[in-house]
Amino acid sequence: MSVQQDVGLPDVAVGVSDRDAATRPAAIVARGVRKEFVNIGKGTRGVTEVLRDFDLEIEQGEFLSLLGPSGCGKSTFLGILAGLESYSAGEILVDGAPVRGVSKNIGVVFQSYALFPWLSVRKNIEVGLKVRGVSSASRRETAERIIATVGLDGFENHLPHRLSGGMRQRVAIARSLAYDPDVLVLDEPFAALDAQTREFLQNELLRIWESGARKKTIVFVTHSIDEAIFLSDRVAVMTKRPGRVKSVIDVDLPRPRDDESRSSVEFGRVRAQVAQILKEEVEIGGH
Secondary structure: OOHHHHOOOOOOOOOOOOOOOOOOOEEEEEEEEEEEEEEEEOOEEEEEEEEEEEEEEEEOOOEEEEEOOOOOOHHHHHHHHOOOOOOOEEEEEEOOEEOOOOOOOEEEEOOOOOOOOOOOHHHHHHHHHHHOOOOHHHHHHHHHHHHHHOOOOOOOOOOHHHOOHHHHHHHHHHHHHHOOOOEEEEEOOOOOOOHHHHHHHHHHHHHHHHHOOOOOEEEEEOOOHHHHHHHOOEEEEEOOOOEOEEEEEEOOOOOOOOHHHHHOHHHHHHHHHHHHHHHHHHHHHHO
């Protein structure tokens, strides 16, 4: 018997939302993805299977968060989706095309900021555009627009070491937004920040995402249940390693969201459901 049945929660299909999947076409499709790492030690050689039978569909313009036990392969999947990691079997499509290496249509934001310390805020944001051959004038125009969008006016010429952690992360997000990718993947971007800054940037990320004329598809990895619920249209919960998608849960909180959303009945309902699923996985891992 599943955890949902044990506690009277509704059944949730694996990899499929309760909503009509035909409402929007899928931007990202993962089918049967498997990822193995080869371990080479002194006189030994082994294989660690990180992902197995990983299936997930993400709609265009959707904000989806990935949750799961530590080591379940959340960040590995993001790396594969971004073209930074290979995979051993299965298929991943973005807008119908197979993922084969790094794509200009996918922007990546890491927890570690990954900024160039010798470049100013503006120059960091322009990096991706420069690599793509965009003219200097166009780069500057785009950077100034994005700087205003993420609330960094007045800090254009600052070096990263003069910025707070939250501001550095805004620069990292701005850099990814600058070249206008269709998909944005974020790997625990707020994990290293204090609680107050983290909540502020959650609100800022939603403001930026919702203010666009065309919402980007966002895949967001986090260890925080509350963060996942507050940000997302749906939350995909993974099993312990080798990771697969166990349940995909709709978050029926109206948008735009604010701090009152965090204390709503719907927020509590989804939180209890996700917590039960994760608890089951931890208990399985302990046996």
